[in-house]
Amino acid sequence: MQRLDIEKWDVDESRELYSWDKWGEGYFHVNDKGNIEVTPTQDGNAVDLYEIVKTLVGRGVEVPVLIRFDGIIQDRLRKISSAFQEAVNLYSYQSDYRHVFPIKVNQQKHVIDTIRAAGLGKRSGLEVGSKPELLGILALPDDGDSLFLCNGYKDEEYIELALLSRKLGKRTIVIVEQLYECQLILSVAERLGIEAEVGFRMKPSVKGSGRWASSGGDFAKFGLSTHELLIAWKFFSEAGKSDWIKLLHFHIGSQLSSIIPFKKTLAEAAHFYTELAKKCPKLEFFDVGGGLGVDYDGSKTVSDSSMNYTIEEYARDIVYTVGSICKENGVKQPVLISESGRALVAHHSILVTEVIDVSKYDAPVLKLDKPPSDHDLLEDLYQMYHSLTPQNCLEGLHDAHYVKEQILEKFIHGGLSLEERAYVEQVYRNVLVKVHSFYDELEDAHDDIVRLSELLVDIYFCNFSVFQSLPDSWAIQQLFPVMPIHRLAEPPDRKAKIVDLSCDSDGTIERFISQDGPVSSIQLHQFQPHEPYYLGIFLVGAYQEALGGLHNLFGDTNAIHVDMHDDGTWRFKNLIEGDTIREVLQYMQYDPHELSTQLHQVIENALRKGIMTDQEAFMIKKKYKASMENYTYLVV
Numbered sequence: 001m002q003r004l005d006i007e008k009w010d011v012d013e014s015r016e017l018y019s020w021d022k023w024g025e026g027y028f029h030v031n032d033k034g035n036i037e038v039t040p041t042q043d044g045n046a047v048d049l050y051e052i053v054k055t056l057v058g059r060g061v062e063v064p065v066l067i068r069f070d071g072i073i074q075d076r077l078r079k080i081s082s083a084f085q086e087a088v089n090l091y092s093y094q095s096d097y098r099h100v101f102p103i104k105v106n107q108q109k110h111v112i113d114t115i116r117a118a119g120l121g122k123r124s125g126l127e128v129g130s131k132p133e134l135l136g137i138l139a140l141p142d143d144g145d146s147l148f149l150c151n152g153y154k155d156e157e158y159i160e161l162a163l164l165s166r167k168l169g170k171r172t173i174v175i176v177e178q179l180y181e182c183q184l185i186l187s188v189a190e191r192l193g194i195e196a197e198v199g200f201r202m203k204p205s206v207k208g209s210g211r212w213a214s215s216g217g218d219f220a221k222f223g224l225s226t227h228e229l230l231i232a233w234k235f236f237s238e239a240g241k242s243d244w245i246k247l248l249h250f251h252i253g254s255q256l257s258s259i260i261p262f263k264k265t266l267a268e269a270a271h272f273y274t275e276l277a278k279k280c281p282k283l284e285f286f287d288v289g290g291g292l293g294v295d296y297d298g299s300k301t302v303s304d305s306s307m308n309y310t311i312e313e314y315a316r317d318i319v320y321t322v323g324s325i326c327k328e329n330g331v332k333q334p335v336l337i338s339e340s341g342r343a344l345v346a347h348h349s350i351l352v353t354e355v356i357d358v359s360k361y362d363a364p365v366l367k368l369d370k371p372p373s374d375h376d377l378l379e380d381l382y383q384m385y386h387s388l389t390p391q392n393c394l395e396g397l398h399d400a401h402y403v404k405e406q407i408l409e410k411f412i413h414g415g416l417s418l419e420e421r422a423y424v425e426q427v428y429r430n431v432l433v434k435v436h437s438f439y440d441e442l443e444d445a446h447d448d449i450v451r452l453s454e455l456l457v458d459i460y461f462c463n464f465s466v467f468q469s470l471p472d473s474w475a476i477q478q479l480f481p482v483m484p485i486h487r488l489a490e491p492p493d494r495k496a497k498i499v500d501l502s503c504d505s506d507g508t509i510e511r512f513i514s515q516d517g518p519v520s521s522i523q524l525h526q527f528q529p530h531e532p533y534y535l536g537i538f539l540v541g542a543y544q545e546a547l548g549g550l551h552n553l554f555g556d557t558n559a560i561h562v563d564m565h566d567d568g569t570w571r572f573k574n575l576i577e578g579d580t581i582r583e584v585l586q587y588m589q590y591d592p593h594e595l596s597t598q599l600h601q602v603i604e605n606a607l608r609k610g611i612m613t614d615q616e617a618f619m620i621k622k623k624y625k626a627s628m629e630n631y632t633y634l635v636v
């Protein structure tokens, strides 16, 4: 159990606690003012996140707001590409590396634009997994050099559009994931008179590691078994189109926490490649899919939220394995592709939320009056509370629990007043807080007392929705780093859990990173009611936006891109306003015109019945109308 020394607190203590130096990949620091600073390109130019938020709020952009640093995407792409470039040089690999961004990881147009603008040498390609994704990027201008990979389940329309995109100058490769697609590709291509390029997605027999391990292995949802792959090859050969086969692809799941199973899959796939290359003269690309991890908790371990390897090791493994296996087999070394999505965009977005209220766990500790009645059990409980000492507190805790249960039993059977019950709840709570206060003095605290410290934490109510902005925190208990973005030179002496605006008990953050592994509470600063207190939720740039839902009709948050210049100045680019109440209602098929007609009718009825005045009618109409155009979150 971590105990904080609140007496001598400075930024170093905060760093120890929130460990941004471990998970932040060098993008986050804290300045002299105790505010988080972001250095997107790690060249020393920094921007104060708290200042950004204050400026935004001053200009009427409300919190929660998603702040995106385009520079971080650029820097990540540079890192991934240069890791591969260095490995290519190191092993004298006879071909090169191309990055392809799988747009399902973040389809936001500005994110795609940033990635396309950021390529190092050759521009990043794009990968789509559905028709909507295909249509989203089909019309982007292209020079024919960057790859366009089409995955996912496909119908005739999907294949028509994918093949037609080649007429726009795109280098489109249709990846066969299911056998039926071969026939469709061939017949559509012949009908349209287009020469196709295809890839095969294989099913590696080795499973990956981490939460998405089932994306690989013999029973994976996608990909061709060896038998099917041979049928597909034969199908194209017999049609005289074996030259169309250009690429071999596998994907063994996202967030690979351990590199070990990946090495094995690589060797398997590389041998697959050399075998296939002997049958397909134009085979040219080896695509390792996604999976490159993000160290969300900074632990550098094989925990689900971490990874036990670096980007450099990952790149070297790929280049070395494919290079040597091709050499042994006398096969030309292919162009290497990785579809790293998470590792590219996770770091660039920070969700900033504001604390709106706090419920302190020890607030009910009042000087207790004598019991409101002379009920024996109430008197017992009262005495128990007063006689608690560090020596008897464990026993006292058990006794108090027993007596409380007895009293509640009485209430259920009608033998107790509301005042008496309220009193019991209050004393019991005080007992817990008092026992807990002895915790620091106890040499070897019993588990029951240790557990109290998980129970007795403040609740910080924050202006955001877990379901909209952090779906993976709710759905798969993924860890995201959370910390205040200012006041980091002050001691955070409250222990808290974070609760969102939704009316759902799952709408909380109850797992936080710490040096000792995940913990159920976070240290935060005292909340001062009239001073804004902002929390940042970091590394949310991958998957969270498209997966987010409208629970309680909390819509998309505001989002803003921050662009840094070489001279260290920054500017806001692309404000993307969050959903208004009108918009989220429309998603649910409410017609705003109809709603206002309805409102008008019920107002008329109320006026006729005399339960409303003209002035009240005016007020409700006006407020209703204005509210429709407002943000779905609280206006603080």
Ligand SMILES: *Cc1c(COP(=O)(O)O)cnc(C)c1O
Residues within 6 Å of the ligand: 102, 104, 105, 127, 129, 151, 251, 253, 254, 255, 289, 290, 291, 292, 339, 340, 341, 342, 343
């Ligand atoms: C989802 C997906 C990716 C991205 O995986 P990351 O782990 O985010 O890098 C890459 N390729 C394919 C085929 C995918 O389905």
